[in-house]
Amino acid sequence: APKGCYNIGLPSQKSLFHLQAERLLRLQHLAAAETKRKPGAVVIPWYIMTSEFTDAETRAHFADHHFFGLRTDQVLFFQ
Numbered sequence: 001a002p003k004g005c006y007n008i009g010l011p012s013q014k015s016l017f018h019l020q021a022e023r024l025l026r027l028q029h030l031a032a033a034e035t036k037r038k039p040g041a042v043v044i045p046w047y048i049m050t051s052e053f054t055d056a057e058t059r060a061h062f063a064d065h066h067f068f069g070l071r072t073d074q075v076l077f078f079q
């Protein structure tokens with residue numbers, strides 16, 4: 001499995017991808033508040049580099065977890 005999919009032993013049982021998605025969601029919220037925009041008005045793209053060996057599994061992990069609350073169009077996979 002790709003490294004970002006691993007449960008790293010935290011009490012929350014969240015993967016590294018999940019933790020990073022939560023950080024992005026929080027940053028988007030803070031940026032919208034700071035600029036007096038509506039919630040959801042600030043969208044930060046997340047570029048995730050995969051390889052031919054990890055691409056399908058990484059994409060499936062995000063789909064299985066509903067992109068961790070992020071918009072599907074803000075998560076961009078590339079090799």
